Amino acid sequence: MKENNIKSLVKEDIPKKTVLVLLVMTMVIVALGIWTVLDRMNYNQINPKTSAGGEIKIKILPSTNETVTTQQNINTVEG
Amino acid sequence: MGTTESKTEEKTNKTPILKVLVIVLLLAVVGIFFSVLKDKITGFVTQGNVEVNVQALSSLSVNSNVYFGNGTISNDPANLTSISTEEGDNYGEFNNCSVINGGINDTGRDCTGIEVENNGNVYINVTMDALNNVSGFFSSQTLTGADFTFAVLDGNRTKNETAMQIMGAGNEGIGPNNASCQINGNTGTSISPSGSYLNGSWMNWTTISTNPYAICSNLSFGDGNDTITVEFNLTFPADEPVGLKSNSFTFTGAQAD
Numbered sequence: 001m002k003e004n005n006i007k008s009l010v011k012e013d014i015p016k017k018t019v020l021v022l023l024v025m026t027m028v029i030v031a032l033g034i035w036t037v038l039d040r041m042n043y044n045q046i047n048p049k050t051s052a053g054g055e056i057k058i059k060i061l062p063s064t065n066e067t068v069t070t071q072q073n074i075n076t077v078e079g
Numbered sequence: 080m081g082t083t084e085s086k087t088e089e090k091t092n093k094t095p096i097l098k099v100l101v102i103v104l105l106l107a108v109v110g111i112f113f114s115v116l117k118d119k120i121t122g123f124v125t126q127g128n129v130e131v132n133v134q135a136l137s138s139l140s141v142n143s144n145v146y147f148g149n150g151t152i153s154n155d156p157a158n159l160t161s162i163s164t165e166e167g168d169n170y171g172e173f174n175n176c177s178v179i180n181g182g183i184n185d186t187g188r189d190c191t192g193i194e195v196e197n198n199g200n201v202y203i204n205v206t207m208d209a210l211n212n213v214s215g216f217f218s219s220q221t222l223t224g225a226d227f228t229f230a231v232l233d234g235n236r237t238k239n240e241t242a243m244q245i246m247g248a249g250n251e252g253i254g255p256n257n258a259s260c261q262i263n264g265n266t267g268t269s270i271s272p273s274g275s276y277l278n279g280s281w282m283n284w285t286t287i288s289t290n291p292y293a294i295c296s297n298l299s300f301g302d303g304n305d306t307i308t309v310e311f312n313l314t315f316p317a318d319e320p321v322g323l324k325s326n327s328f329t330f331t332g333a334q335a336d
Contacts, residue, residue: 014097025104032108050138050203051331054193056311058147058162058173060321063154 138199139298139332143236145311147190148174152315159224163312164192165282191236192308195330197259197298203332204263205295207309210327212288217324219316226314227326228284230275231294233258235306259304263296265336270295270307284312287326297335 145164150172152160162169164176174190197203213227234241241259260270271294272283285292295307309328 018097022100022104025108029104029107032112048137049331049333050199051329052139052141052195054141054144054195054309054328054330055325056145056147056193056328057323057325058313059149059323060315060319061149061151061172062321063151 133200135201135334136199137201137203137332137334138197139203139205139330140196140198141330142194142196142306143191145190145193146174147176147313148172152317152319154317156223156317159314159317161226161312161314164190164310165230165312192232192310193328193330194236194306194308195294195298196235196306197300197332198305199332200300202261202297202299202335204293204335205298205307206291206331207294208291208329208331209287209289210329213286215289216287216326217316217319218322219319221316221318223316223318224314225316225319226312227287228312229287230272230282230284230310230312231260231270232275232308232310233260233270234304234308236308241304259299260295260307261297261299263335266296268293268296275310282310282312291331294330298332 147162147169150170152170160170162173162176166176169175169190176190195205197205207229213225214222216227217225219225232238258269262269271292272285274283275281294309298307299305
């Protein structure tokens with residue numbers, strides 16, 4: 001008798017509808033919470049880095065001495 | 080009889096808990112609703128005041144490149160060729176960097192240092208990454224006497240933006256609020272390498288490496304006082320082969336802590 005009473009008590013403790021409603025509400029709250037966190041991360045918490053490039057260029061030309069030497073060598077070969 | 084009584088008691092005890100649970104859930108829903116709604120409002124009027132939430136924007140731009148032009152270098156190890164973006168009269172045919180040349184698209188005479196500007200709306204720290212270091216930039220076999228250094232100056236390349244630039248060297252005491260690169264409250268650091276004077280009266284030349292280098296910890300924003308200029312100095316080894324030499328730099332900005 002006692003066991004039956006306890007079982008009936010457990011069954012009648014919270015209606016299934018109530019549990020269902022609470023479950024749905026919990027899921028909705030969790031979804032909203034996640035959405036809120038992600039939304040705030042997008043706008044306020046993520047600190048994106050920005051970058052840009054620069055360049056140094058220089059062109060080294062043959063020196064006059066090198067040019068003369070080269071020409072002399074060519075003349076020697078031709079001679 | 081006893082069972083019925085205890086059943087009634089338990090129901091009576093659990094009903095308030097259930098109510099509290101439901102109230103808590105409702106409060107959570109209402110809280111999230113208002114929280115989300117607040118983020119979505121960009122402006123609303125309350126007692127004549129307009130509140131607008133301006134989002135932080137970290138952004139920087141590079142306004143100039145450096146092109147020293149064409150020229151010959153010395154083959155004498157005792158008298159190597161040095162050129163600099165801070166020199167008024169560079170060696171031989173290389174560009175004279177004492178005057179402001181064209182913009183970033185002027186490939187003929189860009190020789191004033193690389194100007195980095197904060198065009199966002201928050202203070203940023205700026206890091207410089209070089210593609211090549213000394214040995215990567217020069218093709219010399221010996222690298223004897225080779226030097227490739229940089230220094231950072233406050234303000235833009237025309238040297239007329241910040242009060243510090245206008246006042247000139249020796250007047251740095253006018254205060255950090257008149258500088259572009261200000262002191263970061265958390266780290267206590269500012270421009271780096273520090274100490275360079277305007278117009279090249281003294282430059283803290285630092286050897287370029289491929290490691291990221293924090294050149295400014297707190298670059299200001301706005302129409303003025305929002306730029307720094309990276310100057311370069313090169314010494315060519317006597318056995319450096321002819322040809323085009325180039326080095327790329329990436330400047331990265333992130334909101335200062």
